[in-house]
Amino acid sequence: MSEQITTTSGTTGAEDLTTRYGASMLGVFGTPQRILVRGEGAHVWDAEGNEYLDLLGGIAVNALGHAHPSFVAALTKQVETLGHVSNFFATGPQIELAETLLRLAEAPAGSGVFFTSSGTESNEAAFKIARRTGRPRILALEDAFHGRTMGALALTHKESYREPFEPLPGGVEFVPPGDVQALEAALAPGDVAALFLEPIQGEAGVVPLPDEYLRAARRLTAEHGTLLIVDEVQTGVARTGEWFAHQRLDDLQPDVMTLAKGLGGGFPIGAVIAYGEQVRSLLQPGQHGTTFGGNPLGASVALAVLGTIAEDDLRGSARDRGDHLARRIDELAADDDRITGIRGAGLLRGIALAEPIAPQVVARALEAGFIINAANPHTLRLAPPLIVTDAQIDTFVDALPALLDAATPGNCESDTIGKRS
Structure with missing residues (x-):
């Protein structure tokens, strides 16, 4: 029955x-x-x-x-055509969105995109990219917020978020934001895989990192062979008046950037951008995956969002x-x-x-x-x-x-x- x-x-x-x-x-x-x-x-x-x-x-x-009419039209048109396929296959909107993001990010040749469904999932993927360097330590900033899943939570500083779920993935250390000397000391041993940072720390009270600190972070991580991972989940997609907040500084190109939130304008989609072939190759086939990331619905809506931002x-x-x-x-x-x-x-x-x-x-x-x-x-x-x-x-x-x-x-x-x- x-x-x-x-x-x-x-x-x-x-x-x-x-x-x-x-x-x-x-x-x-x-x-x-x-x-x-x-x-x-x-x-x-x-x-x-x-x-x-x-x-x-x-x-x-x-x-x-x-x-918004462009959001509604893109979603309606795509759902009438093709709603979801597994990542055994690719779709036109997925490829076009990846190409568009690489262009907007001013990423060099050899860069690549991995699509997710949320900001915390984007930071999970970035965490795994950092692990693939083989180095044991990861740095994040005090007052940082990178998400609620276990890897992203390990990067999040707030004790009340962390304590109920410990032990969290290990190897993460926190350094004070804006303190160049503390960052330099933490990087000095040469065994740090990545530094995670938000250009503006949202959960800390919408606190921008000083320009001189951001420039120092880029310089020092490059000197020590450490990945600079910039979390633009909240600050990206024109939120601060630039496509991505870090682009306000001409000399600040990350190794990895994470996105979500405004990218889909309300439809759940996120992205990870790996800058350059060396970083792109850290995750090999079979080492990561997602069910819904980059599905044609999300990709079509994201293209409409980005297109409307540009046109208007x-x-x-x-x-x-x-x-x-x-x-x-x-x-x-x-x-x-x-x-x-x-x-x-x-x-x-x-x-x-x-x-x-x-x-x-x-x-x-x-x-x-x-x-x-x-x-x-x-x-x-x-x-x-x-x-x-x-x-x-x-x-x-x-x-x-x-x-x-x-x-x-x-x-x-x-x-x-x-x-x-």
């Missing part, structure tokens, strides 16, 4: 859906803040019909916002909108000592707060119709779609003083903060 699969799609109330979520999902994410049902451009709507300005973009994922000059838009946001926040900070500055580049920004109230501000912002994130207790993180406008940014900046009022202990919530619907 066959089993019938039934759905309960008729029950869509937010309270009911939240209850069902808690009853059916593993509790790793806690209770969802809202049940979202629809998105368009830089806005989303929840199950109760409330509208929100999405200034987080799925944490730097939704490069083109929600339901969204790199320039990211720079301009980011500069506008920074100016507006600096203006606020000049008169409001609760704001101590703004960090980051392009449309990856961290607003620094004097008091550890960022989670409370995030909650008040959601009530007011803005989706943002607390990277840490002192930092509000914004990573909106690259299509966001100055006018949309201004609505948040104009509301921020009242959000801070409402989040400050002892203050009553401002009457100016209301739920937008």
Whole structure:
């Protein structure tokens, strides 16, 4: 007797859906803040019909916002043609995407791409590339975040993420970011396989690494025969105003770059780029693999995302909108000592707060119709779609003083903060 699969799609109330979520999902994410049902451009709507300005973009994922016509068209066209094949076979979109990424990355002849489904999977592959050098040690930076799977977690510094799953893969050591002397000392023995770094440390509070440190990292790793692995999962794909954040420095070419997030604009796809034949050859046939990486759906969508960014000059838009946001926040900070500055580049920004109230501000912002994130207790993180406008940014900046009022202990919530619907 066959089993019938039934759905309960008729029950869509937010309270009911939240209850069902808690009853059916593993509790790793806690209770969802809202049940979202629809998105368009830089806005989303929840199950109760409330509208929100999405200034987080799925944490730097939704490069083109929600339901962008080029995203929808590429996905629809490809799924009507060929949805998935195993990696015993290749497809045109996969090959074209690899060629496009190598061109945008300005990778030398002999370079190659490996496709994944996520950022942590990209960093897992990079970890294995490092292991193939035969050297026993790998360096990562304090405050780094590279993912939650076991290899990527070994590269992630936050103790609360690491401790429940130890012992982690060994050989990883952490050095302080920005400290050239400490890096030089760690590399001196000549047995370091790779240095992993993020050009902007997102989970640390959107903290850019100094230019002189990045240049020193490239120089020192080259001198010691160590791979420089640049994690551009959050900073890549025009997020900072360059195709990849490290390209702002002319003399900084990594040995390996990892990507995901914005590459698919919401479709799960990541990539690893190995620069040059010597690095490309470290992983040999049979030494790594993936089921979904580089599937034609993801590759077609990624090509549409990259094409739209180029055609609409969204790199320039990211720079301009980011500069506008920074100016507006600096203006606020000049008169409001609760704001101590703004960090980051392009449309990856961290607003620094004097008091550890960022989670409370995030909650008040959601009530007011803005989706943002607390990277840490002192930092509000914004990573909106690259299509966001100055006018949309201004609505948040104009509301921020009242959000801070409402989040400050002892203050009553401002009457100016209301739920937008």
